[in-house]
Amino acid sequence: MQSYLDFEKPVAELEAKVQELRQLAAQGDAVAIGEELTKLQGKAEKALADLYASLTPWQKTQVARHPQRPHFSDYVRALVSDFTPLSGDRQFGEDAAIIGGFGWFRGRAICVIGQEKGCGTAGRIKHNFGMARPEGYRKAVRIMQLADRFDLPVVSLVDTPGAFPGVDAEERGQAEAIARATDASLALGVPNIAVILGEGGSGGAIAIASCNLVLMLENAIYTVASPEASASILWRDSARAEDAATNMKITAQDLLKFGIIEKIIVEPVGGAHRDPLAAAAAVGEAIAEGLRDFEHMSPEELRASRNDKFLNIGRKT
Known part of the structure; x- marks a missing residue:
């Protein structure tokens, strides 16, 4: 069953009417209802396309957090064969x-790392909503170093509200673990590509996204802190999250202008959750294209290119 966000209510109403007409057509005179059904379906599709063509940053944040949005495991199942975690x-x-x-x-051995938010209550609890503790980032470092040793490109699929802020995580060195993961990403002698799938939150994201190429899905967000946290810091009022989202420039379109990401991956109309397989195919094409661009670069060239990319962010040209 399709889950709708608050701002999608007009589309939800139209699609509900479409579903009712389909049921009537199945029970009665399909020919008589067919013309009305076609018109209404076209109207619903246009309403959805128009709505998603002008989403606000806060609405994009809601889409990035959609409960049915595909996660790390969905993309791995669609794109990677014989995956061994x-x-x-x-x-x-x-x-x-x-x-x-x-x-x-696509016939090439690779390393894949990413945050998994989980599905359903049990899955979300198991994966801690994609919020990693220090051991998660130390595991990521271990796997990245293995990939470097065996000359395998690294693909990072980022989807996290941020690193876990609990006392136990802080006691075990959360900041140090994130810093070492970031350093390991920058030091790789193999190409690495990051894709922001949904939320790219704070150091929890950058720890595995310090890559040669950073891609971002059309309705994803990438931010130093969540809009709610930023609103609490700036105005001491988390209810102003919408204002924070607008002012922080967290959307793919804004970040492309600033040179923080290199490419926006177009999602199916209505968001990746409406057609996960099409979204995965688009991500796969972008990753394949990125890997081709780095095929003939030496380890020294890859490191230099990566370092220059991040050092040049924010500099005027």
Whole structure:
């Protein structure tokens, strides 16, 4: 069953009427109802396209958090064959918020790392809503270093509100773990590509997104802090999250202008959750194109290109 966001109510009403007409057509005179059904369906599709063509930053934030939006595991199932995840950081334990391992992408062995938010109550609790603890980032470092050793490109699929802010995570060195993961990403001698799937929140995202190429889905967000947290800091009022989202420039379209990301991946009309397979196909094409661009670069060239990319963010040209 399709889940609708608050701002999608006009579309929800039209699509509900379309569904009613389909049921009537199945029960009675399909020919008589067919013309009206076609008109109404066209009207619903146009309303959806018009709505998503002019989303506000806050509405994009809601789409990025949509409960039916495909997650890390969905993209891996669609794009990577024989995926073998690795567990544990060899220091403390396993963190299910970050999944990483090796598999085959279009006939090429690659390393894939990313945050998994989980589906359903049990899944979200298991994966801690995609908010990793230090052991998750230390696991990511271990896997990235293995990929570097065996000359395998690294693909990071980012989808997290941020690193877990709990006391236990702080006690085990959350900031240090994030810093080391960021350093490991920058130091790789193999190409690495990051795709912001939904939320790219704070250091929890940048820890695995310090890559040669940063791609972003059309309705994803990438931000130093969530709009709610930023509103609390700026105005001491989390209810002003919509104002924060607008002023922080967190959308793919804004970040492309600033040079923080390199490319926007177009989503199916109505968001990736309406057609996960089409969204995965678009992500796969963007990753394949990115890997081709880095095929003939040496480890030294890859590191230099990556470092220059981040050092030049914010500089006037």
